[in-house]
Amino acid sequence: MTTSLLDISDLSVHYPTRKGTFVAVNGADLTVAPGEIHGLVGESGAGKSTIGAAVMGLIDPPGHIADGTVSFRGDTISGRDASAMRALRGAKISMIFQDPLTSLNPLLTVEDQLVETIEAHLKLGDKAAKARAVDLLDRVGIPDPAERVKQYPHQFSGGMRQRVVIALALCSEPDVIIADEPTTALDVSIQAQILDLIKELARERQVGVILITHDMGVIADTTDRVTVMYQGAVVETGTTAQVMGAPEHTYTKSLIAAVPRATLKVHRFPQLSYGGRDTRFAIEDLARNWPTPPKSKTGTLVQVDGITKEFTQRGSIIPAWRKMFTAVDKVSFDIREGEVFGLVGESGSGKSTVARMIATLYDTDGGHIYFDDTDITQLASRAERDAYRRQIQMIFQDPFSSLNPRMRVDAIVAEPVLHHKLLTGSAVQTRVDELLDRVGLGSEAGRKYPHEFSGGQRQRISIARALATQPRFLICDEPTSALDVSIQAQVLNILKDLQEHLGLTMLFISHDLPVVRQMCDRVGVMRQGQMVEVADTEQLFAAPKADYTKELLNLMPKLEGLSTEGLENA
Template sequence: MSLLTINDLTVEFPTRRQLFTAVDHVDLSVEPGEIHGLVGESGAGKSTIGAAIMGLLDRPGRIASGTIKLSGDEISGLDTEAMRGLRGKKISMIFQDPLTSLNPLFTVREQLVETIQAHLGGSDAEVNKRARDLIDRVGIPDPDTRLDQYPHQFSGGMRQRVVIALALCTEPDVIIADEPTTALDVSVQAQILDLIKELATERQVGVILITHDMGVIADTTDKVTVMYAGKVVETGPTAQVMGQPSHEYTKSLIAAVPRPTLKLHRFPQISYGGRETRFAIDDMARHWPKVDNDTTKPVFEIRNLTKKFLQRKGLLPWDRTYFTAVDDVSFDIRAGEVFGVVGESGSGKSTVARMIAGLYPVDGGTITFEGQVVSDLTNRAALDAYRKNIQMIFQDPYSSLNPRMRVDDIVAEPIRHHKLMEGSDVKRRVDELLDQVGLGHEAGLKYPHEFSGGQRQRISIARALATQPRFLICDEPTSALDVSIQAQILNILKDLQEHLGLTLLFISHDLPVVRQMCDRVAVMKQGKVVELQETNDLFANPQTDYASELLRLMPRLDDLSTEGLSAEL
C-alpha cells in the first residue's frame, strides 16, 4: 500500500467570469522512504496539490473531484477539526518563504515548544530537550543560544532550517517541501537536501519535493512528475525522465537548465505552446548612447572597502559591538564585462553591491567610478548624476515594485526623478521600454500583482534601463524564478551586455548560472574576497579550498538530457 495516494484530483477556483481549473485530473503516489519530485513552471499547479493535501486551499478554491488517501484512509473529505488534528502530526509542510512561516513575535524555542506540546505533549523538560535536539539536528550551531533568539536574528538559510525543524518536530509520515531551497546558497542547500534524504532513508518518511530547480530534482529525488497547466505530462523514475524525456514540454524544460560544464551563447527557451517572448534589443540599441568600452580601463576600482553594522547597542561607544560585513575588499570591474560575485549567505556579496549603488554608506576604503571617487559624495547633484548611470535589479521582483503604483508610473519614476524628459515624452519612452522588454505598452495600465514573477522581473529591468545607465547591478535576479523564465531573463541580460555595451555586476549563489553569464568571478567568504579568477579558470582549477568546496557542492547535472543544446566553441 502506498503511503500517499492521489487519484483523479481536480481543484477548481470559481471566479466572477469563469471557472479556473488549477489541477486537472492528477494521479500521484508516494511510497514510504520515497522522495517524489514535482516540477513545472509557475502556475503549473504544483503548490496547489500540496495545499490540497494539507487542506489549506485558499477560498474559494475547492476539490471538485478525486480522492487523497493517507495509508489507505481518505483525508480529502475530512472536516476542519479532523484535518487540523492530522495536519502537522501526520503530514507536515515546509513552505517556500520562512519569513511567512515563522511568527516574528515569538522566539524559536516558543514556536517549537508550542507545536510539540500541541501534537505530542510531554513535560516541559522533555519538550525543551526535544526542541534543542531538533535545532541541533538541522545543523544550527550553538543551539542553546539560538533557541532563545527571534526569526529576524537568523539568516535566510538558518530560518529555513528552523522551518524544517518545525516540520519534523511531530515525527510526520509525509513531508511536503515546497521550494525548500529557493534563494539558498549551494552549501546550505546541500545540507538541507542531505537532511531530507536522511529522513526518507532512516525514518521512511515520504517526501513530495516541489521545486523549479532541476539540479535539486536530479540529485535528490527517486521519482519525478512533470506538470504543465494543471495536468501531468510525464512521470517516472528520475533518471529516466531527466535523462531520456519523452514529452516535448519536458525536453524543452530540461534544455533551459544552465549547465556547469557546457557554456552556451544563448539559453534555449520553452518552445512548447509557442510562448517565447521577443526582446527588442535592436530597437533599443539604435537609441542608446554610444559607450566607449575600452576593456583596458576599469569602470570601477574598489579599494579596501569596509562596512560594519551595529550588532549591540550601548550608551557608551565601548559598550557597542559591531559586525564586519565587508572586510578590506578590493577588485576592479572592466568596461563591458560581466563581473560575478559568489559566496555563501552572509559573505558580504549584497552589501558590496549596495555600497557601489550608494544605498549603504562606506565605512572604509574607496569606490572609484570612471576615475571619480564616488564613495564620499555628499553633493546631491553629483550623487544623482552618479546614480543615473548606476541602476540595480533586485532579487525579489515582488518587493522591489510598489504595489500601489501602476506599471507605467513605476517605469517613469526614475525618468521624472532625474528630469530626463517631460510630458508626453515620458509616456512615449515608457511605452517603448515596455515594448522592448516584451511586455507591450498596454502593460503600463496594470499593477504589479497582475503579472507573473518573470513578468515582474521584466518590469524591474525596464525601470533599470529607463535612465540609459552604463552599469547594471544584478543581485540574484533569477533565484526565485522557474527555469524557463530564468532563461528569458538571462538572455535579456546577455543581450544588454553584448549589444548596448553595458557593464554588469552579477551576484548569484547559482554557480551554473555564473558559469554561463560571467567573464570573471570573485569568491567571497566572511566579508573577504578569497579568490578572483577568469570564470573558465575558476571552474577548471580553483585556487582555494573554499572555492573548491563550493564547486564540489554544485549540482553536476551530468545525467540530464542534452537534446536541444548547442555548446559555445
C-alpha cells in the same frame, strides 16, 4: 493493505471567478511510498503548489477540490473538516513553504515559534522542548544555535530563515513532508546540507517527501521519481533517470534544455517551444536608440578597495557592551568596463552587502569605491549622489517586494525617469512603452498592477525599470533565484542581450554556480565577509585555487544523466 503513504488520485482543484472557473489542477495522479522522494516540477502556474495545499487542506476559498481524492495511509483525508485536518497537519504531514518571511511570526523569537510547535505535537515539557529547538537548528546547519534561537526572524538572512522554516517542519517528526521550493533561497553549501537531511529522513525514518522545485539539479541529484506538470495537468511521470535522461513529452524536453549546465557554456539558452517570447531582436532595436556611454578613463568602471561594513548585533548605550558583526571585511576587486562580474558565496557571506554599498544604499565603514575613477564614498551632496545613482541601477532578488503594489506598472517604470528629470510630457510614456515592449511584456502591461503578473513577468518589470535611466552599470542581486527554470532561461537571455547589445557592465550575484558560469566573465568568491578568490570564470571552474572554492564546486549539483537534446546549436 496499501503500500504507499500518500495517494493523489484524479485530483482537480477549481477556483470560481467572475470570468468563469479557473482550473488550477486538472486530473492529477501522484503517489508517494515510504522512504521515497518524489519530485514535482513545472513552470510557475503549473499547479505544483496547489497540489501541496490540497494535501494539507490549505486551499483558500472559494477554491475547492472539485474532483478526485487525497489519501494518507489508505484513509481519504480530502473533504475532512477543519478540526480533523488540524490534527493531521503538522503531526503526520508537514509542509516547508517557499517564502520564509510569510511563514514566520516577526513578533516572536525563533525559540518561541519552535517550542510552540513542539509542545503542540509532542508530549515534551518546556525545558525538553527548548533543548529540542536548539538541536533542530543545529541539524539544519545554523551556527551558534543556542544563541541564535533567542533571536527574531528579521535578524536572520534569507537562507537562514529558510532553515528555521525547515526546522519547524521537522518538529513533530512527520511521516510525510511536502517541501515547496525548500532550497530556493539557499546557497550550494547549505542546499547540500538540507537535501542531505531530507535524504537522511527518507532513508532512515522512511519519511515520504514531495519535493516541489524548479531546480532540475536538485531533482536529478535527490529524487527517486519525478512528475512533470504543465497548465494544471500531469504530462509525464516516471523514475528520475528515465524522465531526466530520456524525456518523452515536448514540454519536459523544453524544461531540461533550459537548465544551465556547469560543464557546458552556451551563448543563449534554447528558446522554449512552450511559450516564452524571444526578446533578442527587441533588445537590438532598443540598442539603436541607446546613448553611447562614455569610455572609462582606465578601462575599469568599478574599483572596490578594502571596503568594510559592520552591523550592530547587540545594542547598548554603553559602547563596551555592544556586540558588532562584521558583514564585509576589507574586500577588494574591480569590474572592467563591459564585463559581467560574478559574486558567489554562501548565505551571509556579504555579497548583497557589497552590492548595497556600491549602490550607496549602505555607507561604508572603511575603504573606498571608485566609479570611473570617482570615489563615491566621498560624495557629499545629494545632487552628487543622484548623478551617480542615475548611472547605476539594481535588480533585486524578490521582484514582488521591490515593486510598489499600489502603483501601476507604467508609473513604476516611469518613476526613475521623473525622479532624475530625464524626460517630460509624452516622452516619458513613450520610453515606458518602449521598455515594456522590449522586455517582452508589451506596452499594454503598463495599465496593470504588479499582483496581476507572474514572478517572471514581475522580474521583467524590474528590468524595464532598471533600464529607464539608461544606466552604464547594472547590479543583479539573485535576479532569477525565485524563478522556475523556463522563466529563468528567458530572463537570463534578456540580461545576456542587454550586455551584448547595450554594452552594459554588470555585477551578477548568485548562489547558482551553473548560472554564474553561463553569465559571467570573471568571478569573485566570498566567505564570511572576505574575498577568498577572484579568477576568470572558465579558470575558476576548471582549476580553482582556494579550498573553499573547491568545496563549493564539489557541492554543486552534478546534473549527470540529463538529456542534451536542444543544446547542440545553443
